[in-house]
Amino acid sequence: MYKVTFKFENSEDVTAFAAEGENLLEVAKKANVAIDAPCNGNAACGKCKVKLVSGSLDSEKTRHITAEEYEQGWRLSCISLITSDVEVLVPDIASAYRSRMKVADLSSTEEVRIFEKAKSDIAEAGIEFKNDLEVIDVKMEAPSLDDTMPDNERLIWAVKAQCGVERVKITFAALKKLSDALRQSSFHLKCVVRRTEKKLEILDVMPKGAVPQVGGLAVDIGTTTVSALLVDMLTGAIIAKASSGNGQIRFGADVINRIIEQQKVGGRKKLQRAIVEETLNPLVDSLCRTSGFAHENIFRLCVAGNTTMNHLLFAVDADPVRMEPYIPTFYEVEGIYANDLAIDINPHARVIVAPNIGSYVGGDITAGTLASAIWNKEEMSLFIDLGTNGELVFGNSEFMMSCACSAGPAFEGGDISCGMRATDGAIEACTIDKETMQPTFKVVGDEGQKPAGICGSGIIDIISELFRCGIISPKGKFIREGERIRHDQYGMGSFVLAFKEDAASVKDIELTEVDIDNFIRAKGAIFSAIRVMLQSLDFDVTMIDHVYVAGGIGSGINMENAVSIGMFPDIEREKFTYIGNSSLAGAYAMLCSSEAEAKVADVAHNMTYLELSSEPTYMDEFVASCFLPHTDATLFPSLAMK
């Protein structure tokens, strides 16, 4: 056995043991060390680089590592075999996905504004923001030697008499608190209850003088990022927001690699633990700490995630999601409670899952569609969610159609050598001087924050600017020379945004031809999907009244640039609105409003699904879209005019 020590710039070492010849990335996974491995160890993405500090590794050279880098000790962990005791440095850029908790300061109302906006849009569409949780006051006679009714019957009788409900139940958690609460308050209680027409369930009991906390949790489980809102269920107010990376990321950046991973022995439990114990429970913890809420006072959970994320959360086999005929275990599901999932909130909290409508159009889209309110408009709207994949919904109050395209994770910084999410250090906007080729950029974070990588909106800007400045060709190849333009030993070009001296990174921040190619394919997938879906309905882009762009691409997205690279159709720019994390906004609405919950089910039932891969024109459209902006320039008349 050899000793393997993982070193980090900002945290403590992790030690593991491995046999001769074991794969370094696998050892890291077992030791819960998050090495970024979007391709799940296929030596395809080149992101799992680590730096050898001492000892030796049996590790080939690859195009992902320059001769100089190799000299410095950089190795791809997925093709490195252990041959001695070894110490490796896991760089911060590689561990960008490590669960970094971020709790929003809600005084910066921008964080909350977007959710309030969605809420008011939904309310305007006629959805009442009211749920079935409430607090009631119940007074009972104290027992005596002549009146020996036990506590639970006493409470149930009193509630039946007071509320006129036939069936009253007490949850097990409330039962445990009942005796103390009654005797602390002379048999006068406050109760948190869930009241439906015929039934009333007592979820919590407390002495009459206590101030009840009735919390709810809305969660967007993205493939890359998980975000959560803690909500006051009585007022609907957002109390705190937190987000972190999805702990499953070390098992692959995309859903396919995770589905493969969950099929291995013990895989489903491993993936479930990664999302529940390593991601959701820490998020709940931090939300509760920030807000002074007790875990057990969170009485409801609403989850919006794609079909695969939902299956992995439940530890239900996700393999059928990717295998023809693409039949998952469930689209909708009921009767799940927090203790089924070991989520650390009230064990009897009902889990609402935003319904999936297909293997590749999940609850994030149905919830997001709710938030966009396009289901209530006469005008024709296009809703685009740029998550780790791209999903589209087109329609109005009369009909809706959805489709999904495998755009890949490029919009969230995946498959991009210096890509990262739109968190601190991300270049989110950029302009380039046509003469000097000097870039000017905006970095997410506090003033003076050095760049650490590039997020989706930044990549759009950079590609748009490189193209505008004639630095790259319509195919994305470098056609000018300069100090910022490099070619490696394989001839691959790249553009340096920031040299490492000026960056929060161990290496220069650059965008390579491979990155540009990946991104062009991603934007091509989106654009061609829009075209094919509209064609299938006999529509064309001019008939689109409004476009709602959602997702983790970053609020800095520049619509002009997005059109200029051919990602979005060339229609009036004021028709585009960025609506942020619509999946979370939808989950928030479903959590707070029983009508919203019902509406999403309704939306899901009435939305048709277009399987793009069965559309004969899709592949041609896709190939034609893998150009800047497009092989058919007539599709972008406004660009031609410039």
Add this chain to the structure above:
Amino acid sequence: MYKVTFKFENSEDVTAFAAEGENLLEVAKKANVAIDAPCNGNAACGKCKVKLVSGSLDSEKTRHITAEEYEQGWRLSCISLITSDVEVLVPDIASAYRSRMKVADLSSTEEVRIFEKAKSDIAEAGIEFKNDLEVIDVKMEAPSLDDTMPDNERLIWAVKAQCGVERVKITFAALKKLSDALRQSSFHLKCVVRRTEKKLEILDVMPKGAVPQVGGLAVDIGTTTVSALLVDMLTGAIIAKASSGNGQIRFGADVINRIIEQQKVGGRKKLQRAIVEETLNPLVDSLCRTSGFAHENIFRLCVAGNTTMNHLLFAVDADPVRMEPYIPTFYEVEGIYANDLAIDINPHARVIVAPNIGSYVGGDITAGTLASAIWNKEEMSLFIDLGTNGELVFGNSEFMMSCACSAGPAFEGGDISCGMRATDGAIEACTIDKETMQPTFKVVGDEGQKPAGICGSGIIDIISELFRCGIISPKGKFIREGERIRHDQYGMGSFVLAFKEDAASVKDIELTEVDIDNFIRAKGAIFSAIRVMLQSLDFDVTMIDHVYVAGGIGSGINMENAVSIGMFPDIEREKFTYIGNSSLAGAYAMLCSSEAEAKVADVAHNMTYLELSSEPTYMDEFVASCFLPHTDATLFPSLAMK
């Protein structure tokens, strides 16, 4: 900190650490070392003796330890304070209550006969042995690209169509297995379901060719002993039986001491862990191992226990049980599932709790009453459960009255210096030669088993024989001399049943005057309770048509002797029947039969409860009964005739 090493004769050392002056018994409790302490550390019972092997203890002498014993190193752990590193031997007689698992060999049909008898008695009374669990066969069309209904909807549709039930649910555990099961069997399943009139719940799914296991668990949670039956829910057959000591015993032998313990910080969780993790889960484990059943294939649990045991199982505050006006949190409870209690069976298994009817007449009695079938008879029956307390039910199909008396744990060997449960090594029957005073006894266990202690039925025989032979007075004092009769330095007499050379014990097995006194008070409590309850109804003992004796006192109970010491009324001996563990028999019936479950609720609702402590005559009756056989000899005419 000092190191405390607990040594055992038959198992490995346990090491703990303690501060100067810490109490040895408390240290043992924290270290999960079971030292027998029926009085919970009040230096009252003298049972927590340990032998000092090395080091020193600050420990007083007491009447419970002779000078010779003290010399040998024996100390009462409850009054011993740690003053150095120390090694102590915890003797086997003291750890008699340590959880000893016993799985019945069901080929010895005697073990099962008593439950089958109860079942046939209940069935004869018109209760159908049928429950709502069944296995159904469901065939579905396989999905295709044109038929993309997800697995859960597909199954629910098929079941609705086939069974004509409106509402069909799939449990979370079954949902997790659904995808695999469908694809292993071309969409043809066997399902374990719970079917009620309007609802059907799918509890398990498997490929059509699989052989379903549908298990249920009936458990009697006694204060001292816990017994369980694993049952085939489809046939009602008993598959295996197991029993062990109640892991809570180290927190006190009786309910009062445990209620006090559960009130301490963390106490409720500690008591719950002791019963669930240390007692029930190991029992489930051993039942499953014996029978080849999978834990998750146990789909229902029925628990019968006294009111305090039920509260401690649920970690619900039990203090109101012992405090006027004696109002527990619940008598009946619904909607509890195995995962609420962390019992290691199917997480969605419904937990049926035999209803309590008062703080001191619990589910063990309502279940036991069901098993006795007295509720279906015209004749007047008396049902006596000799558990750690004594409870009585008197009545017939027209009315029933119950009461409880604090007989103490003597019937199960508690409060008796060499007392033990009716397990291997227990003297269960005894005769004494009037001339030689030589005892002859029967020991529980294999041929050649040496005696290790005395169980309830043995104590009855010994006291009866000592009295018959004129060795003890009607007050229980020794009035003859002999080699087996001893007097200690305090003048307390005792009778040696077996010298340590002939015993499986580190000391002689004897019955002391204190033991006899304890037992006389226990039997006096029972007899006076019978008298007072009958008087309150204007009945007398001659009107009793039949007596059903239940409990852990041992199947060897000699009714003649029990009458001769004045424990039971002097009526025809053939009117007495020992019916064994009626609580477990009742739980077994409730588990297998929905009608039996309803009948117990009915019995509980219709049984009146007599609070003996409020009866003015009870104390006088009790005092008069603390004699052999009684101060009023006319109550025992058949004895006078001898």
